[in-house]
Amino acid sequence: xxxxxxxxxxxxxxxxxxxxxxxxxxxxxxxxxxxxxxxxxxxxxxxxxxxxxxxxxxxxxxxxxxxxxxxxxxxxxxxxxxxxxxxxxxxxxxxxxxxxxxxxxxxxxxxxxxxxxxxxxxxxxxxxxxxxxxxxxxxxxxxxxxxxxxxxxxxxxxxxxxxxxxxxxxxxxxxxxxxxxxxxxxxxxxxxxxxxxxxxxxxxxxxxxxxxxxxxxxxxxxxxxxxxxxxxxxxxxxxxxxxxxxxxxxxxxxxxxxxxxxxxxxxxxxxxxxxxxxxxxxxxxxxxxxxxxxxxxxxxxxxxxxxxxxxxxxxxxxxxxxxxxxxxxxxxxxxxxxxxxxxxxxxxxxxxxxxxxxxxxxxxxxxxxxxxxxxxxxxxxxxxxxxxxxxxxxxxxxxxxxxxxxxxxxxxxxxxxxxxxxxxxxxxxxxxxxxxxxxxxxxxxxxxxxxxxxxxxxxxxxxxxxxxxxxxxxxxxxxxxxxxxxxxxxxxxxxxxxxxxxxxxxxxxxxxxxxxxxxxxxxxxxxxxxxxxxxxxxxxxxxxxx
Amino acid sequence: xxxxxxxxxxxxxxxxxxxxxxxxxxxxxxxxxxxxxxxxxxxxxxxxxxxxxxxxxxxxxxxxxxxxxxxxxxxxxxxxxxxxxxxxxxxxxxxxxxxxxxxxxxxxxxxxxxxxxxxxxxxxxxxxxxxxxxxxxxxxxxxxxxxxxxxxxxxxxxxxxxxxxxxxxxxxxxxxxxxxxxxxxxxxxxxxxxxxxxxxxxxxxxxxxxxxxxxxxxxxxxxxxxxxxxxxxxxxxxxxxxxxxxxxxxxxxxxxxxxxxxxxxxxxxxxxxxxxxxxxxxxxxxxxxxxxxxxxxxxxxxxxxxxxxxxxxxxxxxxxxxxxxxxxxxxxxxxxxxxxxxxxxxxxxxxxxxxxxxxxxxxxxxxxxxxxxxxxxxxxxxxxxxxxxxxxxxxxxxxxx
Numbered sequence: 001x002x003x004x005x006x007x008x009x010x011x012x013x014x015x016x017x018x019x020x021x022x023x024x025x026x027x028x029x030x031x032x033x034x035x036x037x038x039x040x041x042x043x044x045x046x047x048x049x050x051x052x053x054x055x056x057x058x059x060x061x062x063x064x065x066x067x068x069x070x071x072x073x074x075x076x077x078x079x080x081x082x083x084x085x086x087x088x089x090x091x092x093x094x095x096x097x098x099x100x101x102x103x104x105x106x107x108x109x110x111x112x113x114x115x116x117x118x119x120x121x122x123x124x125x126x127x128x129x130x131x132x133x134x135x136x137x138x139x140x141x142x143x144x145x146x147x148x149x150x151x152x153x154x155x156x157x158x159x160x161x162x163x164x165x166x167x168x169x170x171x172x173x174x175x176x177x178x179x180x181x182x183x184x185x186x187x188x189x190x191x192x193x194x195x196x197x198x199x200x201x202x203x204x205x206x207x208x209x210x211x212x213x214x215x216x217x218x219x220x221x222x223x224x225x226x227x228x229x230x231x232x233x234x235x236x237x238x239x240x241x242x243x244x245x246x247x248x249x250x251x252x253x254x255x256x257x258x259x260x261x262x263x264x265x266x267x268x269x270x271x272x273x274x275x276x277x278x279x280x281x282x283x284x285x286x287x288x289x290x291x292x293x294x295x296x297x298x299x300x301x302x303x304x305x306x307x308x309x310x311x312x313x314x315x316x317x318x319x320x321x322x323x324x325x326x327x328x329x330x331x332x333x334x335x336x337x338x339x340x341x342x343x344x345x346x347x348x349x350x351x352x353x354x355x356x357x358x359x360x361x362x363x364x365x366x367x368x369x370x371x372x373x374x375x376x377x378x379x380x381x382x383x384x385x386x387x388x389x390x391x392x393x394x395x396x397x398x399x400x401x402x403x404x405x406x407x408x409x410x411x412x413x414x415x416x417x418x419x420x421x422x423x424x425x426x427x428x429x430x431x432x433x434x435x436x437x438x439x440x441x442x443x444x445x446x447x448x449x450x451x452x453x454x455x456x457x458x459x460x461x462x463x464x465x466x467x468x469x470x471x472x473x474x475x476x477x478x479x480x481x482x483x484x485x486x487x488x489x490x491x492x493x494x495x496x497x498x499x500x501x502x503x504x505x506x507x508x509x510x511x512x513x514x515x516x517x518x519x520x521x522x523x524x525x526x527x528x529x530x531x532x533x534x535x536x537x538x539x540x541x542x543x544x545x546x
Numbered sequence: 547x548x549x550x551x552x553x554x555x556x557x558x559x560x561x562x563x564x565x566x567x568x569x570x571x572x573x574x575x576x577x578x579x580x581x582x583x584x585x586x587x588x589x590x591x592x593x594x595x596x597x598x599x600x601x602x603x604x605x606x607x608x609x610x611x612x613x614x615x616x617x618x619x620x621x622x623x624x625x626x627x628x629x630x631x632x633x634x635x636x637x638x639x640x641x642x643x644x645x646x647x648x649x650x651x652x653x654x655x656x657x658x659x660x661x662x663x664x665x666x667x668x669x670x671x672x673x674x675x676x677x678x679x680x681x682x683x684x685x686x687x688x689x690x691x692x693x694x695x696x697x698x699x700x701x702x703x704x705x706x707x708x709x710x711x712x713x714x715x716x717x718x719x720x721x722x723x724x725x726x727x728x729x730x731x732x733x734x735x736x737x738x739x740x741x742x743x744x745x746x747x748x749x750x751x752x753x754x755x756x757x758x759x760x761x762x763x764x765x766x767x768x769x770x771x772x773x774x775x776x777x778x779x780x781x782x783x784x785x786x787x788x789x790x791x792x793x794x795x796x797x798x799x800x801x802x803x804x805x806x807x808x809x810x811x812x813x814x815x816x817x818x819x820x821x822x823x824x825x826x827x828x829x830x831x832x833x834x835x836x837x838x839x840x841x842x843x844x845x846x847x848x849x850x851x852x853x854x855x856x857x858x859x860x861x862x863x864x865x866x867x868x869x870x871x872x873x874x875x876x877x878x879x880x881x882x883x884x885x886x887x888x889x890x891x892x893x894x895x896x897x898x899x900x901x902x903x904x905x906x907x908x909x910x911x912x913x914x915x916x917x918x919x920x921x922x923x924x925x926x927x928x929x930x931x932x933x934x935x936x937x938x939x940x941x942x943x944x945x946x947x
Contacts, residue, residue: 425813433799436792461804469813 017057020359020541021294025050030295032534033306034371034515036498037384037418038321039313040291040306041371043515050532051365053406054294055541058280059356061333065112069119072273072337078344083120083203083271087127091200094193095120096170096223099138100148101377103209103277104538108329112275114154116205116337120273121157133195134167137204137222140229140466140473141378142427143169148381172225172473173463180227181266184258188231190266193223197268206274210400210540211245211353214274215346216260217253224259226457226475231255233479235445239486243399245542247350260342273339274349277332278356279539288328292539318420325374326381354542361406361543366530367522368407369515370397372417373538378472378480383424386503387431387480389417394484394494397537403545406533410492412522416515419499421506426470430462434477435506443508445485453478492525547586548943549697550916552611553578554626559614566613571924573613575917579630583943587693587701590680591656595638597646597702598944601720601910602695603633603935604923606747607853608687612920617855624688625681631695631936632687635710635719644707645722646695647891648685649876654703655680667879667887670730685876696913696936698944708891711899718904720935721752725903726894728752731826731851731874732760733881738823739765742797742841744790745828746770746779747926748906748933749851753826755901758783767800767822769793772927782901790837797822797841817863821846826874830854835871839863849874910937 023029031042032052045052062068073083080086087093097113100106117134124132134153136144149167150158161167170193171177179197181190196202196219204218221229231237232255238244240251247253263270282288287309290302298306313321336352338345374384376392384392393415398405407413423432438452453475456462462474488494494509495518504511512518523530535543555578562577573579586596608630610616632648651669652660655678663671676682683689686702693700710719731753735741743754746768757766768784769792770776779787788796794815798805803820807813817840825838830852836859838848844867851874864871877890898904908931911919916936923934938944 427813429805429813433795436788436795437786437799440788455799459799460802461798464804471813 017059020056021054022359022361023052023054023294025052030298032295032536033291034416035373035538036371036416038318038325038374039418040310041416041498045369045532045534046519049529050534052534052536053359053361053541053543054536055279055539056356056359058278058284058333058539059335061278061280061335062337065115065334066119068334068337069116072339073119073123076271076340077338077348078341080271080340083339084123084127086201086269086271087124087129089128089130091129091131092198093124093129093132093201093203094135094196094199095132095203095205096135096137096196096219097152097205098207098213098218098222099136099141100144100152100380101141102207102213103330103332104375104377104380105281105328105330106151106380107277107332109151110154111152112207112277112334113152113205114157116273116275117153117157120203120205132161132166133199134161135193135195135223136169137218138170139222139224140172140226140476142466142470142472145470170223171467173467178225178227181268182262184255184262186231186255186258188255188259189227190220190259190262191224191227192219192263192268196223197266199268201269201271203271204273206272208274208276208349208353211247211350211357211542212250212252214349215247215253215256216263216342217256218272219270220256220259220263226473228259229479230457233482235449235482235485238482239489241486243401243405243486245399246402270342271339272342272345273337274345275334276336276349276352276356278335279541280332281330281539283331322374322383357540357542358544359541361533361545364404364408364545365406365411365533366408366526367412367414367519367532368398369414369532369534370416370537372397372415378476379424379427382427383422385423385428385431385435386419386421386500386507387435387477389415389419389496389499390507391480391483393417394487395480396483397535398484398487400535400537400541401543401545405490406535406543406545407491409490410525412493412495412525412530413487413491414495414497414512414515414518414522416497417499419496419503421500421503427472428477429465429471430456430459430474431472431477434481439506445482445488448478448481493522495521547584547698548913548941549582549584549629549693550631550913551580551582551584551627551629553580562612563614566615569921570613571609571921574920577612577614579612579916581914581916584697586699587691589701590691591703594701594703595707596699597634597636597638597644597707598699599631599634599636599695599697599936599938600643601635601716601907601935601937601939602631603720603724603933604919605633605724606749609920609924610853610855613924615855620688623675623682623684625683625690628683628688628690629694629697629700630687631697632685633720633723633935634695635716635722636695638707643710643719645710645719645891646686646702647706647708647726647877648687648723649706649878650675650680650683650685650689650692652678653705669878670876671878696916698938698941708895711895714895714899715904716939717907718898721898721903721906721933722891722894724748724933725752725756725898726877726890727851727874728756729893729897730877730880730890731849732756734849734872734874735824735826735847736760738847739763740767740801740822741765741824741826742767742769742793742822742838743784743826743828744769744793744834744837745852746775746787747828750828751775751778751782751906751932752903753828753851754779754784755782755897755903757826759897759901765800767793767796772930774930774932775927778906778932790834793837794818794840801843816840818843820844823847824849826851828852830857832857832859835859839869842867842869844868846870847872906932907935908932910935912937913941
């Protein structure tokens with residue numbers, strides 16, 4: 001089902017959302033809001049050589065999400081029968097769903113996953129299916145807590161399935177719970193959840209926040225483990241993905257697609273349900289809505305609320321700020337849902353993601369600036385440690401492009417984030433060791449991969465904590481570092497504004513106290529009149545760079 | 547004779563304690579230590595000789611005394627007034643260059659028969675340090691009768707003196723005494739395959755060198771607070787050098803242990819399920835010994851080299867994990883690998899030469915700049931230094947004796 005033909009879409013209840021926009025900064029341009037962790041800064045960019053890329057305004061959401069879901073399940077796309085036709089009483093049904101890393105920030109209840117899972121379970125019940133398992137497809141992310149699972153699937157589903165052990169987190173290190181289904185022509189092992197592999201049908205419930213999500217990656221990554229992940233979560237793949245947000249130029253996607261074929265050829269039948277959301281991250285009204293507006297359109301109320309928020313945050317301790325922001329749930333609206341055969345579904349999903357997120361940008365820049373927010377996929381209800389800062393800036397924001405990177409090769413990336421030397425000891429134990437041991441030795445991804453990855457990946461304590469506590473897998477910080485390896489290779493310098501100097505130095509970056517300092521430091525690399533591009537992100541967008 | 551003399555003076559001692567608590571080493575300014583002119587020490591016995599120091603090191607135990615931090619334990623083991631200084635390379639009147647083995651054991655006290663420890667060559671364990679022909683004092687530098695190295699001359703018994711090979715510089719020679727402490731500690735930790743050395747001051751560094759010389763296959767973890775300490779620790783043989791607060795995780799990583807947290811929710815590494823075979827603690831604080839107990843495997847050993855003074859400890863792990871906590875004060879006679887006895891000082895002299903430990907002497911001062919010297923020594927780590935020594939080679943009083 002293409003969302004263009006969506007019968008459940010209503011007329012726009014908001015004014016027509018405007019597309020993304022590139023502002024050339026002149027002397028009359030106001031200071032630009034930079035996210036700075038759980039604080040904000042207003043920065044004046046140099047006139048005449050700076051530009052700001054603004055995300056498109058939020059698209060309208062589907063007026064009747066439940067109706068759209070039922071419609072999608074009954075009208076699949078690609079080579080697939082309607083879901084109801086795939087269900088029978090004696091079957092094994094596994095419903096896998098995206099974990100806590102999506103979306104960012106978490107969405108207000110009811111979560112899309114809840115809506116879809118309830119619809120799928122209704123159909124399963126009607127068909128008399130008894131053997132149903134629900135699995136949070138978290139690969140090697142940390143396990144979701146009960147609260148987080150309840151948020152994702154809803155209390156009704158949680159209470160019906162969790163007590164009997166039929167709703168649980170994927171365990172990629174369970175020796176009895178994982179199987180290897182085969183090998184791709186490239187020699188990549190395809191490891192998979194045994195329960196999913198032995199099911200008659202796997203229904204995957206996805207939320208696409210960026211174009212990297214979904215498709216075969218949902219299952220080939222989400223329900224796999226280190227045995228498979230090491231084949232594409234590595235430096236070579238990352239450096240050969242330009243970008244990994246662009247499926248056609250992503251070695252990461254290519255590997256997942258190869259693995260998807262092996263999974264399919266092994267007889268695993270997957271019914272893929274993908275959804276897209278708009279970028280209504282901070283709301284059209286309310287306390288954070290100013291973050292979604294363009295600065296020159298701020299009215300007096302916006303300015304007052306921003307200044308009050310900024311000053312209020314300044315006097316709070318970091319724990320209190322973190323608590324405030326962790327409690328923010330975005331009023332996202334579902335903009336499309338499509339179900340059926342994986343690749344056909346994903347093609348439409350990706351188009352719908354780009355419909356919301358694409359911004360045409362002409363030419364590359366010498367200096368790319370970005371204000372990093374308080375959250376990334378791996379610190380939900382947690383701490384944004386320095387490695388995650390690196391990953392968000394160099395791994396995610398840098399890669400939010402199609403065509404060419406926004407910044408030219410040899411250019412400078414300036415990120416604004418406090419980058420405290422602080423880790424969540426429960427969620428990120430191996431990160432602490434990675435920071436203390438690995439980065440103290442080298443920041444070169446190739447060297448890191450060669451020298452340390454296996455030891456961390458196979459460390460029994462990390463595996464124990466991943467399986468029994470709420471820790472990311474031992475190898476996860478390596479993947480975060482690799483995520484930024486393309487940017488590391490591409491850039492001439494990385495500067496962090498307002499970061500803890502020791503933490504920034506440990507990562508091989510330079511710290512600057514102000515944006516002005518950072519621009520002066522950058523001039524050593526790109527000259528005094530270098531062009532500057534600022535990505536006003538979040539909400540998330542993708543630059544189509546020509 | 548020019549000398550730094552430490553007198554019994556309780557008000558000044560209290561002042562030193564206060565000043566030293568604010569600025570380590572400052573006790574030398576307000577405390578009982580004074581630069582003075584003294585008569586050259588009389589020889590306590592017929593065979594004693596006069597030593598004229600060339601270099602005389604400043605030890606952590608000296609600093610503890612000067613800053614009023616030394617334990618009351620030592621009160622009966624010193625005799626006032628005394629001249630500190632026990633890390634000495636000097637000249638005899640016949641020009642022979644010697645290093646001092648400062649322990650004042652039974653032989654130097656003219657006791658016969660000697661105590662069992664001295665009879666076995668374990669001079670550091672002498673049981674008669676307050677008896678015999680000398681005033682109390684466990685070593686030269688704390689005994690009134692002998693004088694000490696922070697002067698242009700002192701008295702020494704021939705049994706305390708070791709000739710220095712011509713090939714050794716004065717800087718290397720003055721490192722022999724502290725190196726002997728490290729050698730002794732390393733031998734007490736013998737048999738371990740993985741060792742953590744806590745602290746990378748002088749004692750930590752020489753201990754690392756001694757451990758490495760003793761066993762090339764040994765895995766040595768070390769803690770170091772400052773960049774130059776990290777560099778030196780690695781150069782002298784540590785395989786992995788981390789910040790002190792990182793040692794528990796580092797020990798876990800390198801021993802394949804699991805970590806145990808007091809609370810399952812906080813993720814802290816409170817102790818390890820296994821750990822290193824041995825810890826050599828060259829700090830001696832509550833924190834370092836607690837770290838040692840956290841990272842030593844059941845049945846392992848902690849060798850305490852750093853002077854602990856009064857510490858507060860949770861000793862349950864010592865009991866539960868059957869860990870041995872042993873001291874390593876000084877040297878004497880060791881047992882070589884082939885079973886033969888060998889003087890620790892001889893082993894140390896070899897090690898100083900082969901490991902280039904003279905490089906650890908970072909700065910030297912004349913006696914009249916003793917306040918600067920003491921503050922430098924007390925702040926050696928953060929000031930990029932290791933061993934600070936008095937240089938008496940140019941003191942005119944030395945030539946007038």
